[in-house]
Amino acid sequence: METTSSPVPGRRTRLKFTALAVSCAVLVGFAAMQTSAASDVEFTQVGHWVYNSTFGSAFHVDGSAGQVDAQVKVPAGDPGSQVVQSEDSGYVVQRSRITVFSKSTLSVEETRTPPATELPVVLEVAGGPYLVYRNAGQVARLGDPVATVAAGGPLSRPAATGDGTVWLHRIDSGSLCELARDASRLACHAQLTQGHSGALTVVDDHPVLLDTTSDELRTVGQDGFGEPAAIGVDLPATAQVASSAVADRLAVVDPERSQLLLIDTAGLQKRPVAKPIVVDLPKDGRFAEPVTTTNVVAVVDHTRNEVVTYDRGGTVKDRRKLPGGGTPALTKGEDNRIYADSGDGSHVLVVNGDNGSIVSVDVDNASSTPPAVTATSDAAAPSTEPSTGPSTEPTTGPATPPATGGAPANPGSGTTPRVTLVPAAAPAVTVSLASGTYTVRWNQPNLRGGSLVHYVVTAQGQGSRTVSGQSTQYTGISGTVTVRAVTRFGSSTVQGNAGSATVPAPPAPVSAPTIDIVRVRSVSLNLIVSVSATSKGGSATCKAAIGSRSTSVACTGSTDITIPNVSWIGAITVTATITNAAGSRSDSWTGVPQVG
Incomplete structure (x- = not known):
């Protein structure tokens, strides 16, 4: 499979470097969220993939740099195909097939048959990505473990919490259900009142239902609904609700009044509720549900092919036309950015999730511009002396601008300087x-x-x-x-x-040990105390004692502890104690020891 790439940097990107030809290099970006334990690493996918049907390729847009930095040839894709990513793979999602490609080799690995012939809602979350086929009532998890889960009926738009749990609302029955990140079936905990309409969202990383009939917010959990909280505004059943809150406000588009509403969620914490903030939208506009980050609300006007961003107070932060054909689509990346794709994949708008600024990325132009730089191999890199800057050397071929900008060297000569990228030395x-x-x-x-x-x-x-x-x-x-x-x-x-x-591997966790006296017997004036000991991750010492006489031994599992030269008459009391780094536990026994 042919793969090409434009070597464009991404400052917050984890980079894999794959040689595709003798003098061509690919940089593919995705970053990982730092965690304190290696066994619980949680990856955050950086950047966004978009499918461009003109070039028959999926392109990776580095959101931090606002540039295309990788390309994968995926032929026979439909216009408007969606692309989602997991830690290692990308997925071009069409109605008839799902094409899987490797993010490290930039090559197609396999194709899969989707559970329904409709374009799904995509969720890039922990444990995913997920594809939610709303009309068919099917949820496909492409992450680990791969699974297809039947919801049993049509679904409204899903929401997901930070731990990777997907929350779903069955439109026909009103059931509110969760799909845990490792689960293979739904668990349903609540049911919307018959005749009511509503939408799921996430507030403070907790699932919340906005009942547009009673105009109330209610948390949803394993114990069912929480107490209702009034929102202070009358919403129509057609209200478009963001899948997560922006700070303490929930963004809702009212298409009947052409308004963006920012609703205070303080009632969920039983605090006084402020009036909704109302932002007037163009009367002739067509709007889908808004998409939010922690600080920004983004709304796309399909009539004008325009994306507008607001802060949590409703102030406009930026607006930008989205060139290209087809219906624009907004998605939220795991990198706290919002990406707006043109329907044909020719352009992407990148919304900064902190301040709402918008950068336009021309995917077509990046696709048609050949790489102007090459990377040396490690063997070609100088071993000790530092370079004073990028070196240049002539190469024959069509004249193209140098990578660092400016006019070509020797205009009209047909030669272009080639910037040599010299790898840094190895850190100690x-x-x-x-x-x-x-x-x-x-x-x-x-x-x-x-x-x-x-x-x-x-x-x-x-x-x-x-x-x-x-x-x-x-x-x-x-x-x-x-x-x-x-x-x-x-x-x-x-x-x-x-x-x-x-x-070295981190030491195994140590927890408090346990000990039980199983039997006490006397053999030739020796008192033998048999114990069952559990050290739970650390070395342990067991001690058996009668009066002032005692013996200590290392122990785990079934252990005999011998106290020598013990004479006794009638019933006696014996204690056994186990100690490890996490603490001590004791057991006692009173009775007449067995003899022999």
């Missing part, structure tokens, strides 16, 4: 232990003429994560760990050589 990686936690540290290596963008820290079998160029340490991974410096030359980046170290 060390490991230290403090308070039971291993920390990986490294030095800033020889950058060989490039400027530092960030570091990529990779743990074998645990994926990669991006670390700011201002930091030279990372905590919470084990095994063989490699560190690379990503450097920029002009407008292009390259991943450097790897320094590595081995991080």
